[in-house]
Amino acid sequence: MRGPLRILYLHQHFSRPEGSTATRSFHHARALAAAGHAVTLLCGRYQGAVTGLDGPFRNGLRCGRMEAFELREFDIPCGNAQGLAARSLAFLRFAARAARVALAERWDLVVASSTPLTVAIPALLARRRRHVPFLFEIRDPWPELPRALSSPAGGVPKPVLAAMGRLADAACHDAAAVVVLTEGIAETAVARGAAPERVHVLPQGVDLDLFGPHVAPWRPDGIAAEDMLAVYAGAHGAANGLEALLDAAALLRGAGITLLLVGEGARKPGLMARAAAEGLPVRFLDPLPKPRLAALLRGADIGLHCLAAVPEFAEWTAPNKLVDGFAAGLPMLTNVPGRAARLVTEAGCGIATPPGDAVALAGALRRLAGHRALRARMGGNGRMLAERRFDARRIATEFVQVAEAAAA
Structure with missing residues (x-):
């Protein structure tokens, strides 16, 4: 390695452990910073997430430092309670804002963590216009899962699924490395063009200091200890x-x-x-x-x-x-x-x-x-x-x- 890297980390659904959603990107960004790299993480406002930033948004953005890395939070709300159209718009808005950052500043590596799959758009633009390598992380395989969940009467429209397929193909093919959570997802990445030697299975992790037998137990009111x-x-x-x-x-x-x-x-x-x-x-x-x-x-x-x-x-x-x-x-x-x-x-x-x-x-x-x-x-x-x-x-x-x- 040539020295400390300038890393742009894209994860729309970032949260610290104080939130109620996944914290994988928090642990990984912190580890990259601890290894001496300059990390800038971009995220949106995800339902249940806690970013740690509480100042006002200015021009749709607020910034701060978290655990030795820089955090930039866009004022783009997103959550499971939203309908398909609202979530899709949030995905595209985040991709557009992130793309401007990816192209405007100098980076040695872009990390794009999906879902949503649209996070691959700024990574691909940086790769093709600025020759910046990127790491593509697949937590859930899109469009495979949306297609599996879509029924003939509803779900994600077929043209959208087709466009997602082309985007996933490009991301898997162009990524310098692909990180997946399971061997099954690894197979889909290879099928979409990733070279097998560039695919790495790193499973879902858990904070063993946060969860464990050392934690004091708690139950909601109305549920007795003997229940x-x-x-x-x-x-x-x-x-x-x-x-x-x-x-x-x-x-x-x-x-x-x-x-x-x-x-x-x-x-x-x-x-x-x-x-x-x-x-x-x-x-x-x-x-x-x-x-x-x-x-x-x-x-x-x-x-x-x-x-x-x-x-x-x-x-x-x-x-x-x-x-x-x-x-x-x-x-x-x-x-x-x-x-x-x-x-x-x-x-x-x-x-x-x-x-x-x-x-x-x-x-x-x-x-x-x-x-x-x-x-x-x-x-x-x-x-x-x-x-x-x-x-x-x-x-x-x-x-x-x-x-x-x-x-x-």
């Missing part, structure tokens, strides 16, 4: 398929098990209405800051990982909620086949049930609820798995090495 509590923490959208949890809850009336769903999303009002109408043992909370979520997981008995029954999810998803639960020492119950099922079963840290099988899901909850020693053993195995494979600090160190090689 059996199973927690889902994440988005409440179509992709999450949380109706499956309510179907299982309908079979658990009188079993002494409470399901607590934490988060926000377009499906949440309907889920709450159904739970109230049917008298289900389900409660809801708004998104929690990460430290509060860590305390809730320590106060829970079972962790829940749920997604809609979409075959493509099997090898493409790497959700925070799964590794957060491992780190917290919770036995994890998942209804997602493939990678998630292998993680919990092979390491002995949870139970996997078939997608769409409410009877199996309810049965697994009853089994875990009735066996304290089994829960303790699975939770301990999960913590060891988190320490061995998902330590955010180690993954960030590997990310720095990939970034430095990409710049070279």
Whole structure:
């Protein structure tokens, strides 16, 4: 490596750990800065995120320093509660603002973290107009996932999916390095033109200092310490398929098990209405800051990982909620086949049930609820798995090495 690098890091959904959303880019930008590089991170205003900047916006921008890197936040709101058109506009506005920065200043490397996929636009422009290499990170494969979730009657229009496909092809082909979260996503990157030797699998990490058995437990009012509590923490959208949890809850009336769903999303009002109408043992909370979520997981008995029954999810998803639960020492119950099922079963840290099988899901909850020693053993195995494979600090160190090689 030729020395300290000037790195432009693009992640529209950036958040510090005080927020309720993913913090991967925070850990990676901090690690790049700690390695001696000058890092400037651009982000927008994402629902649930906490950037740490609280001054006024001037001309749609506010700036500051965070953990030895510069942060520039655009006044572009975005969140899961927005409709498709509003989110798409937010994606394009961010790409346009980021492109001006990418082309106007001198950079040695651009890091473009997707989703949204449109973050690749400024990286490609910097590559083709200024010959700046870029690292393309794929957290969720687009357009593969939007296409899988789109129905004939709705979803993302086919011309938009086609345009997204061309953008993904260009990003994978032109990137000096491609970082992905799973082996399944790696396959899609190679299929879209990335050279296999340039693709690096760096899984979703977890902050082992934030989540773990050392955290003081907490439960919301009305849930006693002796109550059996199973927690889902994440988005409440179509992709999450949380109706499956309510179907299982309908079979658990009188079993002494409470399901607590934490988060926000377009499906949440309907889920709450159904739970109230049917008298289900389900409660809801708004998104929690990460430290509060860590305390809730320590106060829970079972962790829940749920997604809609979409075959493509099997090898493409790497959700925070799964590794957060491992780190917290919770036995994890998942209804997602493939990678998630292998993680919990092979390491002995949870139970996997078939997608769409409410009877199996309810049965697994009853089994875990009735066996304290089994829960303790699975939770301990999960913590060891988190320490061995998902330590955010180690993954960030590997990310720095990939970034430095990409710049070279």
